[in-house]
Amino acid sequence: MDVKITISEAVKKYGDFVAIPDLSLEIHPGEFFTLLGPSGCGKTTLLRMIAGFNSIEGGKFYFGDRLINDFNPAKRNIGMVFQNYAIFPHLTVRKNVAFGLKNKKLPKAQVMSKTEEMMSLMKIGEYADRLPEKLSGGQQQRVALARALAIEPEVLLMDEPLSNLDAKLRVEMRTVIKEIQNRLGITTVYVTHDQEEAMAVSDRIAVMNRGVILQIGTPKVLYQRPANKFVATFIGRTNLFNAVIRKHGDGMHIVFGNGYTVPMTNLINVEEGQNVIVSVRPEELVIVGNSSADKTNCLVGMVLYSTFLGLNTHYVVELENGLRVEIIQESQIDDIIENGTKIRMVVKVEKINVFTEDGKKTLVK
Amino acid sequence: MIKKVKIDFWVITTLILLGLYLLFMVYPLYKVVNQSVIDEETGRLTLRYFIKFFGQAYYSRTLLNSFKVATATCTISLILGVPLAYLYNMYEIKGRKLLQMLIILSSMSAPFIGAYAWVKLLGRAGVITVAIKAVTGITIPNIYGFNGILLVLSLKLFPLVFLYVSSAMKNLDNSLLEASVNMGVSGMKRFLTVVLPLCMPSILAAVLMVFMRAIADFGTPLMIGEGYTTFPVIIYNEYVGEVGTNHHFAAAIAVIAILITMLFFFVQRYLTNRNRFSMSAMNHVERKKSKPFASFFIHLYGYGLVAIALLPQVYLIYLSFRKTNPGGEVFQKGFSLDSYYHIFDRMGSAIWNTIRICGSALVLIIFLAILISYLTVRRRNFLNATIDTLSMVPYVIPGSVVGIALILAFNNRYIPLVGTATIIIVAMCIRRIPYTIRSSVAILSQIPLSIDEAAESLGAGKFKTLVKVTVPMMFNGIFAGAIMSWVTLITELSSSLLLYSFRTKTLNIAVYQAVGNGTDGRASALAAIVTVFTVLSLVLFNKISKDGEIMM
Incomplete structure (x- = not known):
């Protein structure tokens, strides 16, 4: 029952406001696909277009090779999990889970066995005869998931399902969701604004902003090779530097403001003298010693303060030109570098990313 | 894509409701205004x-x-x-x-x-x-x-x-x-x-x-x-x-x-x-x-x-419970149940009328109020907003005016309603519906839209969602409100006094008449029965609205 979702040239308008100008997307069968972006980026709008709750102003939506544009939500065979769970408060847990099955006019015995199966899968069997208001947030989430999955939908849609849970439950539930999805292999579209959550559960992620998909990729690609400045800053933390491209001999180099020069082997479409933005994640900056050391081809700055977080220690460093950067270092057994200490840093060449001056395109292969 | 107006269940409901309001409220009120500026002798504007x-x-x-x-x-x-x-x-x-x-x-x-x-x-x-x-x-x-x-x-x-x-x-x-x-x-x-x-x-x-x-x-x-x-x-x-x-x-x-x-x-x-x-x-x-x-x-x-x-x-x-003379006008020493005997003997129909007329009105009111509140909250458009506004008009219209307006409108050959139970039921609906709609709207607005969407995504159509999910969720509030409506209906006087006939006399009108006739014993007994009805309704209300627990 794994189904491919194809969206081509989708348009969504609210009156004169264009929420999604032109969006195309392909979601593989059985894939856990996440729409990630800041609030108002159009991710929920797109999800609701797939679900059939939003009108479609243009474009085509397919499940497999069936065009679903004109199907009403009841006919799309989707399972949906809502941000506020939308559990029917007047029905017991069992009746909530059975609700969709009853609408399918299945034989009673089959409704009952499927309901029990889903409740035990989601580990809510012991609350079967309770009303939802007696359940905790995590339990309600399980009921919502069981209810959505009971109808054996072709597609599972989830709209920020974890945002109403506390931090610990959120981590626990995302594991549950990932496991269930893995086991059932159902094509899943998941919406969240939490990039860590997206990384944890997704096979692939589409990063959206202002109704446009900026990059689609696996969590690893998005983090290590972001396609533009927006993705680099939205996924994880990063330090941005202005730099210039210099050609020395055969190779291209990037030259930082203070003259620190780094030879690059993976740049494309760059030319001598081009202004670029360099994105260096906090763990891609390496402290090479204090000012008394003899190394000269490096960045120089002063530690403003540090935060010890057990596994890692974070340093906030002010460079000579006033720019503040963040460095994450695995915590050492010897002393934390004191505030006010002058330090020298280099970058991990193979990991850093380079963008055009406007931040819109990556210059790394 | 071209936007089509689909003629579905809800569009038809909207049109029917609009028709009902035009016929039973706008038209009668127009008749009142019309009559107020027409000279009874010359028929000219005055x-x-x-x-x-x-x-x-x-x-x-x-x-x-x-x-x-x-x-x-x-x-x-x-x-x-x-x-x-x-x-x-x-x-x-x-x-x-x-x-x-x-x-x-x-x-x-x-x-x-x-x-x-x-x-x-x-x-x-x-x-x-x-x-x-x-x-x-x-x-x-x-x-x-x-x-x-x-x-x-x-x-x-x-x-x-x-x-x-x-x-x-x-x-x-x-x-x-x-x-x-x-x-x-x-x-x-x-x-x-x-x-x-x-x-x-x-x-x-x-x-x-x-x-x-x-x-x-x-x-x-x-x-x-x-x-x-x-x-x-x-x-x-x-x-x-x-x-x-x-x-x-x-x-x-x-x-x-x-x-x-x-x-x-x-x-x-x-x-x-x-x-x-x-x-x-x-x-x-x-x-x-x-x-x-x-x-x-x-x-x-x-x-x-x-x-x-x-x-x-x-x-x-x-x-x-006081003893009266046989005519019921004068109280005498001692107690008796004579007033009650007399009522059940002679005026039993008033009790039945009250249940029959107010009961029908109540059912209609709840039914219409649910439909109207659903339309105004979930399917807001120009026509439904018009219905919403129309339904609120009776707020400002005194009951006696509603009575007169209905008589003026339906005292004719085409729709001869005067003297029937229907006209009283209509009057009660018009007067009570605004309150029931307000409370239904309040309840419905509390139900998040995603509940409806959840039902739909699970394969329930719009109508099924309303019947299986929305109404049951509103049930508690609506039922509590209905009991209150019931009490107001059985104690209504100002429009029914103008509209009743001997066949549609309710308890409250019987009290009014008994008072007018000076038969104090019977008047008090009738009033006591109304009070008993009220108390029973309130006890029921209290049972149901207890700590907001949902009871099916």
Whole structure:
């Protein structure tokens, strides 16, 4: 029952406001696909277009090779999990889970066995005869998931399902969701604004902003090779530097403001003298010693303060030109570098990313 | 893509509802306005009825009288009701639930029955008047006229203030009160500067209700006014009075009445909009235990006020068991059940009529209110917004005007409804639906849209979602509201008095007639039966609305 979702040239308008100008997307069968972006980026709008709750102003939506544009939500065979769970408060847990099955006019015995199966899968069997208001947030989430999955939908849609849970439950539930999805292999579209959550559960992620998909990729690609400045800053933390491209001999180099020069082997479409933005994640900056050391081809700055977080220690460093950067270092057994200490840093060449001056395109292969 | 208007179930519902409102409300009101400006002799356009009203002090004074009664009633109801709500919500009171039920009960009878009982108690030959005279030799002040009307209406309507303000205070966040104490404002000052302003929207809503009821009531001035005439009384007299009726003139007065109430409605709207904010309490106010001395006065105030307000109903129940002469006019020594025998023997149909007519009206009201609220909340468009507005019009139309309008519209060959039960049911629906819609809309707005969407994504169609999910979720609130509607329907007088025929006489009209005939024993017994109905309904209400638990 794994189904491919194809969206081509989708348009969504609210009156004169264009929420999604032109969006195309392909979601593989059985894939856990996440729409990630800041609030108002159009991710929920797109999800609701797939679900059939939003009108479609243009474009085509397919499940497999069936065009679903004109199907009403009841006919799309989707399972949906809502941000506020939308559990029917007047029905017991069992009746909530059975609700969709009853609408399918299945034989009673089959409704009952499927309901029990889903409740035990989601580990809510012991609350079967309770009303939802007696359940905790995590339990309600399980009921919502069981209810959505009971109808054996072709597609599972989830709209920020974890945002109403506390931090610990959120981590626990995302594991549950990932496991269930893995086991059932159902094509899943998941919406969240939490990039860590997206990384944890997704096979692939589409990063959206202002109704446009900026990059689609696996969590690893998005983090290590972001396609533009927006993705680099939205996924994880990063330090941005202005730099210039210099050609020395055969190779291209990037030259930082203070003259620190780094030879690059993976740049494309760059030319001598081009202004670029360099994105260096906090763990891609390496402290090479204090000012008394003899190394000269490096960045120089002063530690403003540090935060010890057990596994890692974070340093906030002010460079000579006033720019503040963040460095994450695995915590050492010897002393934390004191505030006010002058330090020298280099970058991990193979990991850093380079963008055009406007931040819109990556210059790394 | 081209937007198509699909003719589905809901579009048809919209059109039917719109048709019903046009036929049963807009058209009748048009007939009233039309008749008020048509000369009865020449059939030409004229303003003579308006000129007559404002030209003769006898008529125009009634307008001022009505206004005075309504304003004074509002004031007294606020003075009685607001402190009661405050004490009720801020302090421990023994028998809270009972007290609240008694307060509601005291408002739940037709005002004219209260007026009638107060005449029996404090009138010229009233038991209290006579007793005080006998013991002290003092003649207590006259109860007839303005004072009497004010007494009856205030005691009847302060519970509305109590209920509205009380619900506002339930939404008051305790931390607001603690914050004000923290900043040095407490006690009386806190009540005036923090609590009262926070309750202002509810107070304004209560004022509108009290004002509308007081200005439209005509049973009370009729019974206890003795020459202090208000305009509903002359509308009634001009329409069905014994001498010199003038339907055109009655229509003109009706139009003036609507204008006055509309004016008040818009003033209230304006004030409410200036005071708009919403509250929802995270921490509810904790009721404090008061010191014994203060506690005594709190209980005295609460229960004392209720005792006075309930006195008429209690006294009538007492009278209903008194022995009377065979005609039922004069009470004799001792007790008997004769009044009841007589009623069940001769007027049993009134009980059946009440159940039949009010019951049908209730079912219709709930059905229509659910549809209309669903349309206005979930399927908002121009036509449905129009229905919403139309449904609110009866807020500002006195019951007697509704009665006249329906007679004018349906006293013809094509739709001959006058004299039927249908016309009374229509009148009841028109008058009661706005309240039921408001409460249904409030309940429905609380249900997140995603619940509907969840049902839909699980394969339930729109109609199935409504029946299986939305209505059951609204059920509790609707049912509680329905019981309240039921009580208002069985105590309705002002429009049914104009519309009833011998076949459609309800209990309340039977009471009115029995009072008119001077058969006091039977009147009290009938009134007692209405009270029993009311009490039973309230007990049921309390069972169902208990701590908001959903009961299926």
